[in-house]
Amino acid sequence: MTSVVEERSVARTRGATLLELRELAVEYGVGAKRARAVDEVDLAIHEGEIVGLAGESGCGKTTIANAVMQILRPPARIVGGSILFEGEDLVGKSAEELRRFRWRNVSMVLQSAMNALNPVMRVGDQFVDAMRAHERIDRRRALARAGELLELVGIDRRRARAYPHELSGGMRQRVIIAMALALKPELIIMDEPTTALDVVVQREILQQVEALKRDFGFAVLFITHDLSLLLEFADRIAIMYAGEIVEAAPALRLATNPQHPYTQGLLQSFPPLSGPLTRLTGIPGAPPDLRDPPSGCRFHPRCPHCLSEEPALYVRQTTERPLLRAIEPGHEVACHLVAGGPL
Amino acid sequence: MTAAAPLEVRSLSKRFAIGNAFRRSHVHAVDDVSFELRSGKITALVGESGSGKSTVARLLARLYDPSAGAVLFEGSDVSRVRRRRGVLRYRSQVQMIFQDPFGSLNPVKTIRHHIERPLRIHQVVASGQIEEQVHDLLRTVGLVPPEDIAAKYPHELSGGQRQRVAIARALAVEPKVVLADEPISMLDVSIRIGILNLMLRLKEERGIAFLYVTHDLASARYLADDILVMYAGQIVERGPIEQVLSAPLHPYTRLLLAAVPDPATKLHAERIELRKGLASAAVDPPEGCRFLTRCPLAIEVCSRVTPPLVEERPGQAARCHVTAPST
Numbered sequence: 001m002t003s004v005v006e007e008r009s010v011a012r013t014r015g016a017t018l019l020e021l022r023e024l025a026v027e028y029g030v031g032a033k034r035a036r037a038v039d040e041v042d043l044a045i046h047e048g049e050i051v052g053l054a055g056e057s058g059c060g061k062t063t064i065a066n067a068v069m070q071i072l073r074p075p076a077r078i079v080g081g082s083i084l085f086e087g088e089d090l091v092g093k094s095a096e097e098l099r100r101f102r103w104r105n106v107s108m109v110l111q112s113a114m115n116a117l118n119p120v121m122r123v124g125d126q127f128v129d130a131m132r133a134h135e136r137i138d139r140r141r142a143l144a145r146a147g148e149l150l151e152l153v154g155i156d157r158r159r160a161r162a163y164p165h166e167l168s169g170g171m172r173q174r175v176i177i178a179m180a181l182a183l184k185p186e187l188i189i190m191d192e193p194t195t196a197l198d199v200v201v202q203r204e205i206l207q208q209v210e211a212l213k214r215d216f217g218f219a220v221l222f223i224t225h226d227l228s229l230l231l232e233f234a235d236r237i238a239i240m241y242a243g244e245i246v247e248a249a250p251a252l253r254l255a256t257n258p259q260h261p262y263t264q265g266l267l268q269s270f271p272p273l274s275g276p277l278t279r280l281t282g283i284p285g286a287p288p289d290l291r292d293p294p295s296g297c298r299f300h301p302r303c304p305h306c307l308s309e310e311p312a313l314y315v316r317q318t319t320e321r322p323l324l325r326a327i328e329p330g331h332e333v334a335c336h337l338v339a340g341g342p343l
Numbered sequence: 344m345t346a347a348a349p350l351e352v353r354s355l356s357k358r359f360a361i362g363n364a365f366r367r368s369h370v371h372a373v374d375d376v377s378f379e380l381r382s383g384k385i386t387a388l389v390g391e392s393g394s395g396k397s398t399v400a401r402l403l404a405r406l407y408d409p410s411a412g413a414v415l416f417e418g419s420d421v422s423r424v425r426r427r428r429g430v431l432r433y434r435s436q437v438q439m440i441f442q443d444p445f446g447s448l449n450p451v452k453t454i455r456h457h458i459e460r461p462l463r464i465h466q467v468v469a470s471g472q473i474e475e476q477v478h479d480l481l482r483t484v485g486l487v488p489p490e491d492i493a494a495k496y497p498h499e500l501s502g503g504q505r506q507r508v509a510i511a512r513a514l515a516v517e518p519k520v521v522l523a524d525e526p527i528s529m530l531d532v533s534i535r536i537g538i539l540n541l542m543l544r545l546k547e548e549r550g551i552a553f554l555y556v557t558h559d560l561a562s563a564r565y566l567a568d569d570i571l572v573m574y575a576g577q578i579v580e581r582g583p584i585e586q587v588l589s590a591p592l593h594p595y596t597r598l599l600l601a602a603v604p605d606p607a608t609k610l611h612a613e614r615i616e617l618r619k620g621l622a623s624a625a626v627d628p629p630e631g632c633r634f635l636t637r638c639p640l641a642i643e644v645c646s647r648v649t650p651p652l653v654e655e656r657p658g659q660a661a662r663c664h665v666t667a668p669s670t
């Protein structure tokens with residue numbers, strides 16, 4: 001039996017697929033209250049790449065993160081599809097295999113992570129704990145490494161002796177990022193890592209993540225509701241709506257040539273900081289309840305292009321689910337308007 | 344440009360005591376803040392968390408008593424009014440919208456109840472017309488059909504709809520001033536613009552003077568006519584918003600602008616200097632500029648003398664010895 005850990009040593013070519021979700025489906029609850037939070041999502045992350053996953057609250061983006069880490073708790077469960085990490089399916093792995101996989105191969109930084117530090121334990125000791133849970137390393141060497149990691153994220157190594165409450169929110173979040181780096185994972189999942197922080201601190205942390213990524217070569221799955229942030233920071237962006245990925249494209253292309261009406265509406269929801277100012281429209285209505293999602297295209301009740309004046313198209317929009325298809329290499333859209341017709 | 348200013352703030356300060364009887368110190372949450380809110384104008388109050396911007400809004404809403412300074416409503420100081428009638432009269436003119444549309448509505452009362460209540464308390468219309476007035480208000484904020492919405496409970500509405508209810512409730516008393524404390528930061532991205540557009544419409548149609556408290560410069564630019572930038576309890580820059588954002592004077596305003604993600608410029612293009620000092624410079628601050636430890640422009644005088652707010656360009660003022668010197 002080959003464990004995920006051993007697989008790592010296989011020589012890799014740059015840009016190989018690191019993580020691949022295939023028709024991943026996750027449901028919450030049972031019976032009438034059942035809600036499909038993630039519905040047949042396909043997503044690939046390549047080595048050393050920053051992939052942004054954007055969407056509104058409740059669209060399923062955090063559920064995807066938790067599914068990859070295999071930390072979904074009942075009533076949530078994976079009901080279909082696979083999560084391939086370096087070709088190996090994580091779904092159905094034993095608890096022990098997953099324990100070794102987590103943190104060593106994939107680590108995670110959460111929005112509230114800065115509150116996840118143990119308040120009565122010195123920061124350095126928490127590093128030691130995390131490292132010794134995953135590898136054989138003596139305390140002194142682990143502490144020295146903790147100091148190095150702290151310096152990497154711009155914190156004085158002497159602060160390893162500090163308690164969490166002695167650090168600011170931004171510093172605590174950087175401590176968590178340093179911890180996520182401790183075992184040199186190939187992928188770091190960041191779920192709204194800077195949402196609770198001020199813009200200046202946010203910028204500092206993002207710059208640091210970029211610099212670290214260049215040095216260490218890890219990939220990042222960056223989850224946020226803030227599309228304007230991703231347009232700057234990510235290499236590729238996937239847009240989620242009501243449990244589905246509706247568009248995925250390189251960041252620059254998504255910014256300049258969005259195809260899905262939801263993406264267009266989302267981009268129309270961020271006022272610019274420079275250049276001419278026009279009245280924006282946003283998107284009418286609100287995201288749907290996933291216990292009872294709209295038929296056909298889930299965006300159709302809010303879509304400005306879904307009009308009963310065009311009966312043929314209207315019927316398809318309201319009854320037929322659009323599939324994600326490539327309109328160009330690397331640019332995929334799930335929309336009846338874009339696809340033209342069934343392949 | 345000479346719109347009436349129903350609300351004027353003069354040298355407002357608020358200190359909170361921290362520590363114990365032996366080690367008493369004070370957070371200067373708001374320190375010597377002056378500005379005015381003009382009819383039919385939106386003033387944005389921008390700063391990072393802990394800068395004192397929410398404290399300013401709460402002082403104006405009479406939720407706190409100021410430590411010093413005055414809040415003038417139509418010329419008379421209301422900051423120390425204690426009598427119920429006086430407070431009521433003030434609140435019928437100055438209303439507040441809070442950040443959390445989930446916490447600011449009573450879960451066991453219908454929407455009708457929330458909007459009726461201020462109408463009754465402040466006796467805005469005769470009791471026979473209350474029903475009609477409730478429906479009018481709901482229509483004004485875009486909640487239709489009003490008959491259905493009025494019968495619902497808060498949990499039956501989305502976050503954006505709830506914030507619209509909060510706005511309708513604030514409008515019920517026909518206020519001259521509305522204080523909006525981060526009204527969109529807890530809402531989904533796709534519905535934020537709708538709330539901002541509603542505020543723009545109310546400003547234009549009703550001539551309301553808005554204070555828009557936010558940490559988001561882009562939405563401030565979209566909404567506001569004027570901007571106040573707060574840092575560590577002080578206003579460090581103020582002026583017409585387009586002018587301030589296109590040619591900022593204070594180094595903190597420049598830092599904020601550089602930090603905001605703007606799809607027009609790439610992250611890689613402009614890098615900001617990493618932080619050296621602490622953000623919370625407001626605990627018993629010594630004399631001198633509070634931005635000193637983070638400032639790339641600091642000169643000798645900055646550590647000795649607190650810079651005054653100096654009008655360097657018409658309408659645009661900053662607290663900076665370097666970019667807005669006082670002599």
